[in-house]
Amino acid sequence: GAVVSQxxxxxxxxxxxxxxxxxxxxxxxxxxxxxxxxxxKKSLMLMATSNEGSKATYEQGVEKDKFLxxxxxxxxxxLTVTSAHPEDSSFxxxxxRIRDTTGNTEAFFGQGTRxxxx
Amino acid sequence: GIQxxxxxxxxxxxxxxxxxxxxxxxxxxxxxQWFHQNPWGQLINLFYIPxxxxxxxxxSATTVATERYSLLYIxxxxxxxxxxxxxxxxxxxxxxKLIWGLGTSxxxxx
Numbered sequence: 027g028a029v030v031s032q033x034x035x036x037x038x039x040x041x042x043x044x045x046x047x048x049x050x051x052x053x054x055x056x057x058x059x060x061x062x063x064x065x066x067k068k069s070l071m072l073m074a075t076s077n078e079g080s081k082a083t084y085e086q087g088v089e090k091d092k093f094l095x096x097x098x099x100x101x102x103x104x105l106t107v108t109s110a111h112p113e114d115s116s117f118x119x120x121x122x123r124i125r126d127t128t129g130n131t132e133a134f135f136g137q138g139t140r141x142x143x144x
Numbered sequence: 145g146i147q148x149x150x151x152x153x154x155x156x157x158x159x160x161x162x163x164x165x166x167x168x169x170x171x172x173x174x175x176x177q178w179f180h181q182n183p184w185g186q187l188i189n190l191f192y193i194p195x196x197x198x199x200x201x202x203x204s205a206t207t208v209a210t211e212r213y214s215l216l217y218i219x220x221x222x223x224x225x226x227x228x229x230x231x232x233x234x235x236x237x238x239x240x241k242l243i244w245g246l247g248t249s250x251x252x253x254x
Contacts, residue, residue: 027189060242064185069230069244117185121242130174130194131234133242135187 028054028124032136039110039143047105047139049120055100056122060133061093064117073118076103110143117141146171146235150245157221157252165216165248167231175234176207178216181247182227190216190229221252 029052039045049059057078062070074095075083082095092114094106107114119138123131147170157163167176178190191198191205193214198205202221207214218225228247234240 067249069246072241119185119187126192131240132175132189132192133177133232134189135179138185138187140185 027132028052028122028134030120030122030134030136032120032139034139035137036140037142039141041111041143042109044106044108045110045141047107047118047120047141049103049105049122049136051101051122054122054124056103057100058123059097059103060121060123061095061103061105062119062121064119064138070119073105078103107141110141112143115141115143145239146173146233146243148231148233148243148245150229150231150248152248153246154249155251157250159221159223159252159254161221161252162217162219163221163250165218165229165231165250167214167216167233167245169212169214169231169233169243171212172236173209173233174236175242176214177232177242178205178214179230179232180225180227181230187230218250221250223252223254226250226252 031050033048059076061073073088076095076097078097084090097103120136123133149168151166180188193207195209202219204217230247231245232242
């Protein structure tokens with residue numbers, strides 16, 4: 027299967043600082059990537075869809091100025107949590123999809139980033 | 145929008161036991177995937193199965209698209225099978241988002 031690499035896997039930062047998380051598709055190109063947030067013992071919540079060369083599409087209730095997304099190339103999307111606060115502490119996961127011969131897509135996920143804001 | 149329900153929500157097994165996890169969905173789908181989220185949070189692709197039956201080692205899955213359900217079978221369970229199993233679908237409409245079930249939390253005891 028395809029490989030999606032996410033870095034860092036774990037980060038601790040101070041309140042008020044910014045943290046950048048990288049998501050790379052290693053063996054395929056992805057014009058679209060997806061960023062999720064997962065709370066403890068919950069399912070994944072889609073935050074935004076990252077589009078190569080254009081603006082990201084944010085889900086309702088997600089602050090675009092707080093969660094900056096950049097998709098500068100076909101293999102890299104970044105999520106920057108700006109002016110982080112303790113309530114931003116969470117598990118963030120990125121995803122990219124591969125289209126099959128029928129036109130449907132299979133999703134692959136990065137390893138996730140556990141962010142702790144102190 | 146499409147709804148995804150998984151059952152059971154929690155499951156405890158003795159090592160070596162078999163189990164069946166279920167995923168019901170409320171509308172037609174273009175894609176259905178089963179994932180295993182291990183204790184470190186990594187989501188591992190198990191099956192991409194919008195219809196039909198697939199097998200991979202001790203795991204197999206069947207999706208009956210006309211009846212809107214999918215089943216994940218785990219045979220001869222091992223402690224490493226512990227974690228959360230998610231079912232996620234993409235509906236056949238214009239919304240291409242992956243819709244997630246709440247997961248089945250599996251604990252396999254030695």
